[in-house]
Amino acid sequence: xxxxAEVAKDARExxxxxTTEEGVxxxxxxxxxxxxxxxxxxxATLFLLKGGRLEAVAARGPLANTRVRQHVLELADFxxxxxxxxxxRARAFTEEDHAxxxxxxxxxxxxxxxxxxxxxxxxxxxxxxxxxxxLDRAECVAYPPPVVDLxxxxxxxxxxxxxxxxxxxxxxxxxxxxxxxxxxxxxxxGGDSEGILETSLxxxxxxxxxxxxxxxxTDTPVLILGETGTGKERxxxxxxxxxxxxxxxxxxxxxxxxxxxxxxxxxFGHVKGAFTGATxxxxxxxxxxxxxxxxLDEVGELPVELQAKLLRALQEKAFEPVGSDKTxxxxxxxxxxxxxxxxxxxxxxxFREDLYYRLSVFPLRLPPLxxxxxxxxxxxAFLLEEQARRTGRRGMRVTPDGLERLAAYDWPGxxxxxxxxxxxxxxxxxxxxxxxxxxxxxxxxxAPAPAEVAAPAAGAGExxxxxxxxxxxxxxxxxxILRVLGLTRGRVYGPGGAAALLGLKPSxxxxxxxxxxxxxxxQFVVDEV
Numbered sequence: 001x002x003x004x005a006e007v008a009k010d011a012r013e014x015x016x017x018x019t020t021e022e023g024v025x026x027x028x029x030x031x032x033x034x035x036x037x038x039x040x041x042x043x044a045t046l047f048l049l050k051g052g053r054l055e056a057v058a059a060r061g062p063l064a065n066t067r068v069r070q071h072v073l074e075l076a077d078f079x080x081x082x083x084x085x086x087x088x089r090a091r092a093f094t095e096e097d098h099a100x101x102x103x104x105x106x107x108x109x110x111x112x113x114x115x116x117x118x119x120x121x122x123x124x125x126x127x128x129x130x131x132x133x134x135l136d137r138a139e140c141v142a143y144p145p146p147v148v149d150l151x152x153x154x155x156x157x158x159x160x161x162x163x164x165x166x167x168x169x170x171x172x173x174x175x176x177x178x179x180x181x182x183x184x185x186x187x188x189x190g191g192d193s194e195g196i197l198e199t200s201l202x203x204x205x206x207x208x209x210x211x212x213x214x215x216x217x218t219d220t221p222v223l224i225l226g227e228t229g230t231g232k233e234r235x236x237x238x239x240x241x242x243x244x245x246x247x248x249x250x251x252x253x254x255x256x257x258x259x260x261x262x263x264x265x266x267x268f269g270h271v272k273g274a275f276t277g278a279t280x281x282x283x284x285x286x287x288x289x290x291x292x293x294x295x296l297d298e299v300g301e302l303p304v305e306l307q308a309k310l311l312r313a314l315q316e317k318a319f320e321p322v323g324s325d326k327t328x329x330x331x332x333x334x335x336x337x338x339x340x341x342x343x344x345x346x347x348x349x350x351f352r353e354d355l356y357y358r359l360s361v362f363p364l365r366l367p368p369l370x371x372x373x374x375x376x377x378x379x380x381a382f383l384l385e386e387q388a389r390r391t392g393r394r395g396m397r398v399t400p401d402g403l404e405r406l407a408a409y410d411w412p413g414x415x416x417x418x419x420x421x422x423x424x425x426x427x428x429x430x431x432x433x434x435x436x437x438x439x440x441x442x443x444x445x446x447a448p449a450p451a452e453v454a455a456p457a458a459g460a461g462e463x464x465x466x467x468x469x470x471x472x473x474x475x476x477x478x479x480x481i482l483r484v485l486g487l488t489r490g491r492v493y494g495p496g497g498a499a500a501l502l503g504l505k506p507s508x509x510x511x512x513x514x515x516x517x518x519x520x521x522x523q524f525v526v527d528e529v
Contacts, residue, residue: 031158032060039119039143039151041135043068043110046123048131049085052076063136067109078105081120085129090121090152092143105134117142121155125163133158196382197238202372208235208364215362216242221314223359224337226366229416232337233297235366240293245333248292253285256301264306265322268313274323284321286313290330299359300340300351307352314358334359369411369418371507373493376406376418383419387426396426398434405436407493410510478516481509485518 028046035044043063047054054073059065075082084091106112117140121133133155135143143151197209215222216239224232233252240250258266265274269284285294296302302310313319318329336359345351369379380398388394398406411417425438484498491497492506499506 028058028158028162031161032058035133035151035154036060038154039135039147040137042138043106043134043136045071045134045136046131047073047134049075049129054081054131057131061136063110063112063138068106071106071109073105078103081105081132084120084122084132085124088122088124088129090119090148090155092117092119092145092148106136110136112136113138113140116140119143119148119151121151123155123159123162125156125159128159128163130159130162196378197235199378200372201374201378202367204367205372205375208366209238211362212239212364213242215239215364217244219333221334221336221359221361223342223361223363224335224366225363226337226339227368227412227414228339229414230366230368231415232339232366233295234415235364236293236295236297236335236337239335240333243293243333245292249289250293250295251285251289252295252297254297256298260303260306263303264309267306267310268319268321269328270322271324274321278323281321286319286330286332287328289332291332293333293335296334296336296359298338298340299336300338300342300345302351304350304352307355311352311355311358314355369414370510373407373506376403379415379418380406380422383415383422384426387419387423391423391426393426395432396429396434397432398422399436401436402434402438404491404493405439405441407506408490409441474516477512478518481513481516482518 032044032046035041041061043059043061045056045064045068046058048057052075054075056069056071059068073081075085080091080093104112104118117137119135121135123130123133133151135151137143197205197212200206200209212222212235222236222239224235226232236252237250240246253266255263265278265282265284267284267286269282269287270278271281272278296310309319313330314334317331318327320327340351342351342356342360346353346356369375377398380403384396384398385394388396406418406421413420421439421441422434424440425434429438481498481502484501485492488496488498488501492499492509494500497506499509502509504512
């Protein structure tokens, strides 16, 4: 028979088993196997309490059979079992106890000899009574008190392991619910970013989507570059949803939005007492993203003193929470995004070169909105639908002249600025149609507004070159563009627009207009000729 040292070893193994995915059933079966080292028996049966009934869930020993494993006891019919649960004390029974008490629990199921002995061990932990363990012997040898005490301790350990397994199962259920809820919120926040990327009219965007899909299938780090507001987080979410980690967490941290003193704790977590206000252990974003994807947004703003610790976490997939000397491991796929020119930051000693090469294994650069104006109709529809899910105002659309007004602006804030302009327009416009008058865009960064643009009249706008003088090439180009804009009444895009008449890409024409100083609205006057 096993001593207390072996019982202690069993206890550790039971606790470890309770933290695995084996489940309560396997835990009970393994528990009965270990019981053979603790006490002799011909039948060991585990009953779990369900309502007012004790239902057999596992049995071991020579007398174990199908009828035993399907046996059910009404607790009200066995006061001795009820008393064991209430007192939380194990008790050895003899045939005489059964004859003068509530009978043998296995009457009609087993043909046990007269005078056999048995033991009932309550399985209780915390405030819960989980069931009982019964041990039966065919011999008429009563279990001695030391053995009863030892098995009582074993029963407490088994009940504690059952409690841990049940709590783990509840935690996993809640985790799945939270995960499904998080996926729903992510879908609402991120929208159909994948569809927008892959159905773009811009060849550059379609090429970008194809490359993003290819790298999504790997765990390779991706560095997403682009101006502010170009949709770097949307692209990161799309990469996550295209990856094998799609069912795992997608966690973001904005390295520019969190004070430097708190950023290390946000990334790697902290232990209780690590600093003033650390009243409990707290997991960081790396631990939250374990098994999934972590987006380091605005990574170019990461303080230099934290870059070495981040580099180690990326290389070794290990780190220490603030205030702890215990190494924590996390399996995380890293995406990083920034609008900062990291090469310049490296030259200025603001960014580690080794960290840059660790992050930029597969760089993706998002083009600004001014280089993909052909996507404006689709982007407007997408953003309006996204806003409708949040505001409830559905059915809004941008009219053709509204789109022309939007296309005439350079969008320095890119998609974020477009989303703000659309939301502002839906608030101010009572009709579902958003026309030219719905958009009050700033003059700075604007190309000519179509209805307000024409060639300059004599004596207004750009003065003609003096007779006998030789005009510069820039002056000739400027005058020609102005005249074409006059013919198209300021329309730059589409068939019959100035860009088409000049044989230029709209983005090229916009760039040239800026260079020649004809991008401001007030530089144009209406030509009625």
